[in-house]
Amino acid sequence: MASLSMKSVRKSYGAVEVIKGVDLDIADGEFVVFVGPSGCGKSTLLRMVAGLEEITAGTMEIGGRVVNDLEPKDRGIAMVFQSYALYPHKTVYDNMAFGLHIAKAPRAEVDAKVRKAAEILKLEPYLDRLPKQLSGGQRQRVAIGRAIVRNPEVFLFDEPLSNLDAALRVNTRAEIAKLHRDLGATMIYVTHDQVEAMTLADKIVVLEGGYAQQIGTPMELYHTPANLFVAGFIGSPKMNYIEVTVAGVSTDGVKVAAPDIGEALLPIDPGKAAVGDRATLGIRPEDMRHGKTDGITVSGNVELVERLGHETLVEITTTNGLDLKGIIDGTTLISLGDTTDLSFAAASCHLFDSAGKAFTRREVPEVVRARRGT
Amino acid sequence: MPSRTPETRATSLFMRYAILVLVALIFVFPLVFMLVSSLKPSMQLLSDTSSIRAFLPVGDISLDNYTASFARAPVALFIFNSIFVTSVTVVLNLVICSMAGFSFAFLDWKGKDVMLSIVIATLIVPLETIAIPLLLVVNNLPWIGADGIEWGWLNSYRVQIVPFLSDALTVFLFVQYFRDLPRDLIEAARIDGASWFQIYAKVIMPISGPVIATAAILRFLAMYNQYLWPLMVTQSEQYRPVMVGLQYFFQLNTDWGQVMAYLSMITVPVLAFYLALQRAFITSIASTGIKG
Ligand SMILES: Nc1ncnc2c1ncn2[C@@H]1O[C@H](COP(=O)(O)OP(=O)(O)OP(=O)(O)O)[C@@H](O)[C@H]1O
Ligand SMILES: [Mg+2]
Numbered sequence: 001m002a003s004l005s006m007k008s009v010r011k012s013y014g015a016v017e018v019i020k021g022v023d024l025d026i027a028d029g030e031f032v033v034f035v036g037p038s039g040c041g042k043s044t045l046l047r048m049v050a051g052l053e054e055i056t057a058g059t060m061e062i063g064g065r066v067v068n069d070l071e072p073k074d075r076g077i078a079m080v081f082q083s084y085a086l087y088p089h090k091t092v093y094d095n096m097a098f099g100l101h102i103a104k105a106p107r108a109e110v111d112a113k114v115r116k117a118a119e120i121l122k123l124e125p126y127l128d129r130l131p132k133q134l135s136g137g138q139r140q141r142v143a144i145g146r147a148i149v150r151n152p153e154v155f156l157f158d159e160p161l162s163n164l165d166a167a168l169r170v171n172t173r174a175e176i177a178k179l180h181r182d183l184g185a186t187m188i189y190v191t192h193d194q195v196e197a198m199t200l201a202d203k204i205v206v207l208e209g210g211y212a213q214q215i216g217t218p219m220e221l222y223h224t225p226a227n228l229f230v231a232g233f234i235g236s237p238k239m240n241y242i243e244v245t246v247a248g249v250s251t252d253g254v255k256v257a258a259p260d261i262g263e264a265l266l267p268i269d270p271g272k273a274a275v276g277d278r279a280t281l282g283i284r285p286e287d288m289r290h291g292k293t294d295g296i297t298v299s300g301n302v303e304l305v306e307r308l309g310h311e312t313l314v315e316i317t318t319t320n321g322l323d324l325k326g327i328i329d330g331t332t333l334i335s336l337g338d339t340t341d342l343s344f345a346a347a348s349c350h351l352f353d354s355a356g357k358a359f360t361r362r363e364v365p366e367v368v369r370a371r372r373g374t
Numbered sequence: 375m376p377s378r379t380p381e382t383r384a385t386s387l388f389m390r391y392a393i394l395v396l397v398a399l400i401f402v403f404p405l406v407f408m409l410v411s412s413l414k415p416s417m418q419l420l421s422d423t424s425s426i427r428a429f430l431p432v433g434d435i436s437l438d439n440y441t442a443s444f445a446r447a448p449v450a451l452f453i454f455n456s457i458f459v460t461s462v463t464v465v466l467n468l469v470i471c472s473m474a475g476f477s478f479a480f481l482d483w484k485g486k487d488v489m490l491s492i493v494i495a496t497l498i499v500p501l502e503t504i505a506i507p508l509l510l511v512v513n514n515l516p517w518i519g520a521d522g523i524e525w526g527w528l529n530s531y532r533v534q535i536v537p538f539l540s541d542a543l544t545v546f547l548f549v550q551y552f553r554d555l556p557r558d559l560i561e562a563a564r565i566d567g568a569s570w571f572q573i574y575a576k577v578i579m580p581i582s583g584p585v586i587a588t589a590a591i592l593r594f595l596a597m598y599n600q601y602l603w604p605l606m607v608t609q610s611e612q613y614r615p616v617m618v619g620l621q622y623f624f625q626l627n628t629d630w631g632q633v634m635a636y637l638s639m640i641t642v643p644v645l646a647f648y649l650a651l652q653r654a655f656i657t658s659i660a661s662t663g664i665k666g
Contacts, residue, residue: 052561085558089580098567098576150566347545 002063002076002153002186003028005051009058011044017130018044020210021058021075026188031180033188035233038205042190043158045207049188050079050156063153072126077146079156082163084139086146088133096145108168120179137168144179155187161196173199175300194236198222202371206230219368228356231282237313237364239282239350246277253362254351256281260318265294266349269360273353283352285313288342289327290334297343298324303334316342403429408641412634420517421631424546427514439635443623446632448611449639453618459534459615460597468586468591470540475548476574488583490549497542501603508537509606533607538597544589551585587651594647605610616640 004026011019018041026032034042046059047053051072060067067075086095091115100110117278118124121141131139140160147155160176161169177200180187191197197204198218206213206229213233214226225231231239247263248255249270256279257263266281273279300316303323310330317323326342332338347363406429411419413435422428443449477483479489512527527533555578563573579586601617608614619640623633 047561050561050565052564072565074563077565077654079562079565080560081562083556083558085556085562087562088558098563098568102567104570146562146566338394 004063004154004186004188005061007059007061009048009060010056011041011047011048011053012056017056018049018210018274019056022205022207022212023217024205024212025073026186029184029186031177031200031202032190032254033204034161034188034193034202034207035194035204036198036213037233038192041191041210042207046156046188046190047157049075049154050077051075068135068303076153077156078150078152078154079158080140080143080147081161082159082332085129085140085144085173086144088131091130092123092145093126093143095131096140096149099146100235113146113149117148120148120182121145121175131248131293136164137172137213138297140164140172140296144176145371148179148183153186154216155183155185156189157189159190159192161191161193165285169196176200194234197312198234204234206233208233213354217368222228223360223364223368224236224284224361225350226358228280228352228358230280231350231352231358235284235286237285237327238326239284239289242283242322242324244279244281244301244351246273246275246279248275254279254359259320260298260300260322261296264346264349266351267362268347268349268351269362273359280352280354280356282352283324283344283348285325285350288324288328289338289344290328290332290342292341292343295343295346296349297341298322299339299341300324302334302340305334305336314340314342316340342349392442403463405641408634409638412488412631412638413437413476414439415633439629439631440586442629442638443632443636446623447619448634449636451611451645452614453624455531455613456598456615456617456640459531460594460660461529463535464590465592466535466539467541467544468589471544472507472548472579472582472586474540474545475552476578478545478549479555480573481570493542493545495542499548503518505602505606508603510613512537514605515568517573520555528615529610531613533544534600537603542604544593547585547592548596549587551582552620555581591648591651596646598644645649 005026006024008021008079009019009025010017020294022045024032024327024364033047036042041119042156044053048055049062051070053068055068062077071298075205078184080356090098096114096117098108100113105113114127118127121144123138123141123145126134131142143160146343158175161172164172166176173196174191175272177188180200183374189196189200200250201218202305203215204218204221205215206227214221216224216226221230221234225234228243232241242258243260244256244261246254247257248265253265253267254270255263255265258281298316298318300318300322302314303317304313304315306313307330311327312330312332312333312334313325313327315325324342328334328342350361353360413431414422415434415436417437418433422433427433465506474493476521478486478493493516494659502552514525514535515527517527517530527536559577560573563577568576573604580653599617600615604613604615604618617640620633620636623629623636
């Protein structure tokens, strides 16, 4: 078991810098998820941990040991690839045993380890099969088995579930979570699926533009995003943005004004905000209510109604051309073309300065301090 | 689209088979002619060529031509020489060229791209252009044999083998095939702790059946059909291959029956080799495929 630490790690391909300096500390046994839009360098960063990509600058430590120049096999890692990368000509057994054979482990030990992994992953009936004779989910488990057998200090997963269908993905996700509990190993997991990130992670690293935009627990990212990018990236549907001007700054918070909402006092630390500054108010669709129930009300024309049963997604456009999405009760009667009100509490609001950086919220739900599984 | 009646479907099937059969016959007739003719005396062979009898084993049929060709030339020795030189060359060539291909496809080293272009550029240089300089080179090479060091490689097996241990086409075939393999596989093997050689031997080569079979067939044919080079470098009968041996049948009086008998005998190994590999070729294609 091992901790992992990156200090201003960078990666360039020729003149193109893909990772522009990432600092990250991962505690022993932690489950860390890298998320970010396609092409942001998630895989690259993971492969730098694995030793498959050279580290251009900075230091990478695993278990207190600098691994920059170590071969992948000497780093105490194991990796599960998106394509599974099973050896097509080897049986399931030999796929899992290959690394141990290479390391010249005694036959009995190899056998014990492979059978143990097969038992954990319920692969025992398939040990003699070739990969092509397995379903996608079974191949996935063999790939995980191959990693387990190596008994690594750090497990690396690169989008391991993206080739599975939806139902299997949910199952395998749960299995990976269980595996993490049982093995207690450090795991780094790359995905672009928010649900995977939110459910699996102790800590999420949001990567974008070559930087870690924010590192925090899933609830921290959701309730206290550090900037507009993270606010928009975490949560689905995306957070609504309303352009506002700072109308007043006091010990009670920040008073903002915009044509659609009038003036509103938000329980937010003013920081360096000054009257007249431009800012962006963020409000999540799920924090919206139908009607004038909460503090701030916006009315507009209903442009979209999507009924999901337990909830309904509506989109309204105000007379000023502002689009807002809201998730409201599934039994609400509402139809396209209606003029309707959506409202939200001042305490639910996020506020970002003109550079996109978040102001500190004063009223944050208790759950932000929750850890995974508690 | 109007649905087709069973009759038109049967007709089109018949047409397709007819065309296939015709094509097959075009390819098979020369072989049949060769085999059938090898059983006939020369006089009959020549008079038969004007009719369908050329393809039928009729008239005065015997194995006399085979007996006669053995008397005329050391046929068994030639066949042995050819098979020996060809198989040793093909096996070593495949090992060397696949390793070169592996290095070009997977390893990082300075000047790799330039080197590969040079190798591929040699594809356009035919053997005939370099035969004379090559002869001068091999004529002056040392060899450490049973009785100490000797100079000059003429009249030996090695002179027919060593110059063909690598060739651009085979390297190119391997590079192309390897480049299309998923890189994940190699990375997985690296994480499993395999050395480059182990990755080559235990991961890549076992899934390279198709390209190995293709390269083997091409190399085998090229080597087995060698004529100019062995003619230049083997003055004594002892090391001569089959194609050079064909000369023995074209002296003074050419007996076409014997020529056909000799050709039949030297064609059989090629066909056997091809059919054997073809099977391996198909099985190996079926067993690859990384994910489905
Ligand atoms: N070998 C390479 N040479 C040059 N650029 C590369 C190379 N490999 C990756 N890149 C670039 O680095 C960036 C990050 O790639 P990476 O594969 O890490 O993205 P990712 O976040 O994993 O994306 P995805 O979600 O699509 O898998 C991309 O813009 C890509 O074009
Ligand atoms: Mg990726």
